[in-house]
Amino acid sequence: MGELDSTFDHDDVTIESDEALYQGFFQLRGLRFRHRLFGGGWSPAMHREIFWRENCTCVLPYDPWRDEVVLLEQFRAGALGREASPWLLEVVAGINEAGDDGEATARREAEEEAGLTLGRVEKICDYLVSPGGTNELVHLYGGCVDAQGAGGIHGLEHENEDIRVQPLAFETAMEGLRCGRIWNAPAIMALQWLALNRERLRDEWRAG
Template identity: 30%
Template sequence: MKESLPHMKKPSKHLEEETLSTESIFQGKVVSLQIDKVRLPDGKTATREIIRHPGAVAVLAIKDDRIILVDQYRQAMGRCELEIPAGKLEPGEDPMEAAKRELVEETGYTCGRLELLHSFYTSPGFADEVIHLYVAHELQEGDAAPDEDEFVELLELTMEEALEAISQGRISDAKTLMAVYAWKLNKLTGEFRV
């Protein structure tokens, strides 16, 4: 059993905000936006803009000591980004099944086993999106089948090439940075962890 760190304390109830009202602003295919009016711990009120997202999955896949990435144009960034295979969860979809689906769709690879590395919030200050990051084991090549509005190019980089892509800003999204550093830690310790 893990012991608690002495300097860590349980979440502080006295910091919580009370939701007074919620106004739906936008309902899209992927996200929705709402404005919450909240009561602050000091009794004053404030507004919070919140993006609701169904969640997503991402897959760290290593084949022959190379990380499998896709190069994809990202409209929000205004440029292409090298990323690990990833995608949003469908309503009620099991994250592990979604990870298998996304790996095949974007890269053509299937895997014999997936291991959950970690689930994390992407931007908790304004969004509830959670990404479930998996490591794929026992990879087998196949044919990719991207969504009709998804245009990707497959790349396989060595550790050195991935680190160079980070230093050049070609890899700059959180899930891929986390995956590359988890891979690097694995090479040093023999364990996958974040």
């Protein structure tokens, strides 16, 4: 049987240099390092460019009374050049500010991006987005909301946000997964979590 424990840890990596290559809205860093090998000894020194950013928090707003999720539609430059539209259906998301944990960020961003007040919040998971090229870590949550009256255009003007808030029936959102209309990782993962936990959440969250 296999083991879940890692063979190596941070002590098994030697960082020889760490240089900021670019600093704009995000940062690009160049690392030169060596690490231990499974077969014994050390790797040769290698260089990698890493897209560097602060931790991010995403939250799926779910109304257990109306059986609705609230998704956000907005333009994403990283989706250009694909067949599908670069206007994505997403969950609420934001970069953690200094001193904020994931839940604090989830509550702030739900208000800023969707005009929603979160009630109970449940942690889904933490995950690395693409560790071969970025250090980005996402804290993923589900949050209880009253979706009645949700909608409209939201976002912060000074951050160039243009966000359309869309309440969707649970089954409509799941059809979005099946047909590929929803094709970004946080929304896919959060909706799959909701599908697995929906009946429990309806019982627990409606009970207060």
